[in-house]
Amino acid sequence: MIIKYISLFFIFLANLSFANYQFETIASNLDDPWSFDFLNNDKIIFTEQPGKIKIITVSSGEISEVSGVPKVQYASQGGLSEIVLDPDFEKNNTLYLSYSALNENGKSTLFLMSAELNNNSLVNKKIIFEAVAYRRVPIHLGAKIDFLSDGTILLTSGDGFDFKEKAQNLDNHFGKILRINKDGSIPSDNPFVRNENALPEIYSYGHRNMQGLVVMGDGKIYEHEHGPRGGDEFNLVEAGKNFGWPAITYGIDYSGAVISPFTKMDGMEQPLKYWVPSIAPSDMIYYEGDLYPDLKNSFLITALVSRDVRKLRISENGISEESLFKELKSRLRSIGASPKGEIYLLTDGRRGKLLKLVNTEQ
Amino acid sequence: MTLAKYPFGVLVAALLTVALTTPISSFANIYWLSSMNMPMSFVSALEIILFDFQRLGILLYGVIIVEFAVAFSIAALIKKYFFNNKYIYPLAGAFITGFTLFVIVELNQTEILSGNRTILGKTLHCLAGFIGGYFFAWLVGKERRLSFAIRSLGIIYAYLLMGLVLNWIFTPINAAANFGFVFNELAPNAQNALLRDFSSFFLATFLFSILGVITLNPVWFFSAGIVYLFAGIFNLVGIYVYLTGFNQIFIGEFFLGIFPIILGYLIIYSNKKSD
Secondary structure (H helix, E strand, O other): OHHHHHHHHHHHHHHHOEOOEEEEEEEEEEOOEEEEEEOOOOEEEEEEOOOEEEEEEOOOOOEEEEEOOOOOOOOOOOOEEEEEEOOOHHHHOEEEEEEEEEOOOOOEEEEEEEEEEOOOEEEEEEEEEEOOOOEOOOOOOEEEEEEOOOOOEEEEEOOOOOOHHHHHOOOOOOOEEEEEOOOOOOOOOOOOOOOOOOOOOEEEEOOOEEEEEEEOOOOOEEEEEEOOEOOEEEEEEOOOOEOOOOOOOOOEOOOOOOOOOOOOOOOOOOOOEEEOOOOOEEEEEEEOOOOOHHHOOEEEEEEOOOOOEEEEEEEOOEEEEEEEOHHHOOOEEEEEEOOOOOEEEEEOOOOEEEEEEEEOOO | OEOOHHHHHHHHHHHHHHHHHHHHHHHHHHHHHHHOOOOOOHHHHHHHHHHHHHOHHHHHHHHHHHHHHHHHHHHHHHHHHOOOOOOHHHHHHHHHHHHHHHHHHHHHOOOOOHHHOOHHHHHHHHHHHHHHHHHHHHHOOOOOEHHHHHHHHHHHHHHHHHHHHHHHHHOHHHHHHHOOOOHHHOOHHHHHHHHHHHHHHHHHHHHHHHHHHHHOOHHHHHHHHHHHHHHHHHHHHHHHOOOOOOOOHHHHHHHHHHHHHHHHHHHHHHHHHHO
16 A cells, blocks of 8 residues: 555656656645745745735645735735845844735735734834725736845836726826835835836836846846736836836737727837747746756746746746646746755645755756 | 517527627727837737637537527517517616626626726726627518528638638738647748648638628538538548648638538528429
8 A cells, every 4th residue: 555655656747747857745624825024034924915924834834924015905815925034134134925915995905014924923114105096996016026236125106907098197106017125115216216207116017017126236127017818027127117008918808899009119128038828927936046057047937827936047048938837737836946946836725835946866 | 571579689699799899808908908008019919819819709609608598588588578668678688787797797806807997997898788789689580581591601610710801801810829830940842832722711711601691502611612622531541641730720621611511401491482
């Protein structure tokens, strides 16, 4: 009997393997997991959209819950979204959360909170940003967070679906990438800070639903965003630039209607790459570790619809693309690399899993 | 020969309503793009309208057929037993259109139709439903013959082809893209062949169906049907003999082939009955 189970286990591993890689399930039955970060090589802190933060010890599989989590609006695509540790987390124990919630006036929008993690509890919580992007239901929030080398925070704020046209207006936060200081104040060198008709937090605009954001060591910012039916984009973000949504797009509406007959326009940026049909990109890292040589120096993008990881490599000849881990057959929600360089994946849904990619050659 | 006029009344009234509702979203879009100083031209506006007729219109047609079938059935009962008024059907059409749009928004938690976001847009959709109901009342107001059904179905068939025809005539590059061709990557001779062959193919079959509707001569419907049947057959030959890869459009081709052939036989049957 034992031999049978061991055999089945290895058959399972073989089915999941990709070239010289295998997946190890670290945790399962996670409730709509959305994002994770590494407290160290053995401890991962992750969010569940209904409003929970948990810490898992990889070596033991033990999961503990963090208290003091803010109340979120868990509906549609909303809830507790991104969690990232401050670059100086070891010194200040600070982390950042993005989530959808109702404000004092009962309006739904995107929030950014900073808090200190102290003995599995969030303390010194501060809402450092409330998006001027009020909507009926929390949908198309963006909600990705990353840090620039100067210590400022980038936050993606989606177009809210019903408000897509507002992505072209600078008087709101729909469809924008925002840049703020860690205390919520506004950097004086933001591109629209001196424009009276624009909100000063805006860093770039004309975006849709951006769920991948990477700041490179050289300061370049890459993001990807969901298109409608077709038209997912991978962009190089620059301050003050207009990325065109919805005035230009390679996609059409879910109803089949035209959103725009234009795909290019002066003054609007072109994506580095776009996908038709959509793959529904949900998260992205730039992998620089050594544990998986085939993946080194590549962007790794998880996808919900194509249920794979897209490996993008930028070279002088353009962008090459490869589909990985199709055998998982899962909607993939998030990806991350530990300080040691181990890659982890989160699968999407009410019974999500945390998977670890194991290089069988090492 | 008389026929079940109510189902055909629903089909035709729904078609008119689609023709009225689809442009609401198109024009809302055109208006916004123009307000953003996008270089909207007659061609680009037409491109939006035609594309919407072809994609959104088909989707709406299915929805409106169902909603009209329900609403007009209830309206017919009210009219027969409670309140006989000529505005029962138009009011039912307006109400069900507004109600359906409300339900779609609540189910999806988003406003899928861009033309329905404003009060004006909502009003226009309900007005389209009202006109559809009014047309339905007119259609079922007297007995109709089988020829009426054939003509109605022929118009629906022509409507299905119309989007393709106009797309190939006015925006051929986009039409080619819909068929998987990257137009600019084709050699000039191939571009020319693609444009003339596809345009004439769809235009000819569209005209066959229109002539069938006008003359009720079955030959026109048979002609259109034969063309699409062979398109479907050679699609399968391509897939299984020349290994071109699976292309599920053969299902549509067989539908477009069989449908007019049935209409042709209905005309022959109708003529025999008359004799």
